Amino acid sequence: MDYYLRMACTPEVLQQVGQRGGRLAAPMSELVFPVLPHADTGAVQVLLRILAGFEDFARVTAHHTRRDLHPALATDDFKHCCLSCLVYRNERVLDSEWHSFCECPGTASARSRFSEICTTELTYNQPCTAKDLCRLVAHVSSDPRKAGALATLALNVRATRRHTFRKLSTHGPTGRGLVAVQLTQLQNLGAAPAVI
Ligand SMILES: [Zn+2]
Secondary structure (H helix, E strand, C coil): CHHHHHHHCCHHHHHHHHHCCCCCCCCCCCCCCCCCCCCCHHHHHHHHHHHCCCCCCHHHHCCHHHCCCCHHHHCCCCCCECHHHHHHHCCEEECCHHHHHHCCHHHHHHHHHHHHHHCCCCCCCCCCCHHHHHHHHHHHCCCHHHHHHHHHHHHHHHHHHHHHHHHHHCCCCCCHHHHHHHHHHHHHCCCCCEEC
């Protein structure tokens, strides 16, 4: 699995990890996936990158790459928030892997495709936590078909998020203009109750 994680990471990420101690992940006594997920290699790589904390979630990245386009994302009010929930629901929610997988309305269609394949509904606490994502991984990890569905969910979650980021980066009323209006509105409200 370490090999797959190396394949899934860019040289820059591997260098960062190396500088932090030279190991890709904390040693574990058991494999996360004792079976090989039935999914495209690319989807499995995305899943591993997400589970290892290497993907673009604002709880870690704080929207650094989007601050030029959306300056309000540099403020303490918004820098760790899910952009989709800020703009489309007027809610401040921590942008995390577990929020995206389990509860974000922006990724609902990807989630429903996963539930169809696994013939099971995703359950989670409200607000959801990292434990919910761990429970989900444990639930599918020994079944190649379900583990593959989780990898496909990971790929779809990333694709949906990237599509949303691109859309909100465009000129016009459904892009940057919408972000500016919604974030200004939230700031003027004195910051909505945060679910963080
Ligand atoms: Zn969200």
